[in-house]
Amino acid sequence: MYGEKAVELIRQLHRSPDGSLPPFNEDGIRQVLEEMRVLFEQNQADVNKTVDGAPGLFPGVQLRHAALERNKRCLLAYMCNRMERLRTMRWEFGSVLPPDIKYNLSEQEIQWFSRYNKSLATYMRSIGGPSGGGLDLTQDLKPPKSLYIEVRCLMDHGEFETEDGTILLLKKDSQHFLQRSQCEHLIRQGVLEHIL
């Protein structure tokens, strides 16, 4: 049936849990595009015949055109939803994607990601005017509850210098009492763990 392959793409994306990205289905997209090409050629042939006077072909043309539009819509939805998931990841992981996610992206999506990064960085730098120095919007994601939090190291990270100049050794399984604003990025990188 027309449009089935396109819906399969959407289903595939829908089935994968939130926050993950299935491999880019280039083959699926190629098949849908191929189906569209065939539909379009059949339509053109029928339109030409109708112009030449052959009766009764018009409903078929309309049906195929509807299938074409549906396929287009499905492909765009597939791309758009992948893009939105990718965007969420920019806010979660920062400007560098983990390799296992990068592996599932298409070449163009990687390009999109780096352009998005650039635009976002430009915007964040511009906040507060030329003298303001910008504001990193990807920090302070949760409302601050207290100034200091207790963290545990999940891996050896080496030395870490705090704002007032004290140097700490972040060793695996050691616990520290640090300023939240200084170790927030380390928590998101998975170096530290917030102990509640």
Added chain:
Amino acid sequence: MDDLDIEEASDEEVEQMTAAEALAMVEKAWLNEKFSPELLPHKQDLVDVMLDQLNDMEKNISRAKKGDLKVSIHKMEIDRIRYVLASFLRIRLEKIEKFVHHLLEEEAQLGEDVPSRMSPEELQHAKNFAANMETLFNDVVLRHMPRNLKKLEGSKVAVGPYQDSYVFLQVQEQVDQVMVDTAGDQGDEAIDLEKGSQHIMRYRVVAPLITNDAVTLI
């Protein structure tokens, strides 16, 4: 400790009230933006003022003695303000990216002297975002489609804010004769909004009142 005291007294005595007012305004703008379905007019001046204030506070603190209790309290305050600002701008950015086609279209139809909803930087980001998205779609699928379907019709696929969603609001200034079209067949109904009262209403009805600060969303 004395350092900090004198600093604040002399530097901010004149601006003390305005700093507190600015913070209250930022918080109000933040809540309005957070609960409104559509993008509200930008508050760039306010954000700039607040960021300046933050930088000043940080400078003051760096001059204070280490281990002072006051320092921790001030730092906590800074963290809170920074969170409100970042969250405010983040929410705006999310809306801008979500409604990007809708907003750019609206932008194109604006007259000369009508202020834009977005700040120049936000507008630039929106344009980049839309162009970037189109490049992606074009390269992967649109380019390979039959020739009558190659174009991305922005207006056809654009998502706009849902203006009929319900919002909670608190009335700041008395407003009389607000027209509310009831769902039944009684037609329109005019109601008076008493100062200090709280309501749940459709966003469309109260949208103009938010821009002129007569009501705030809660």
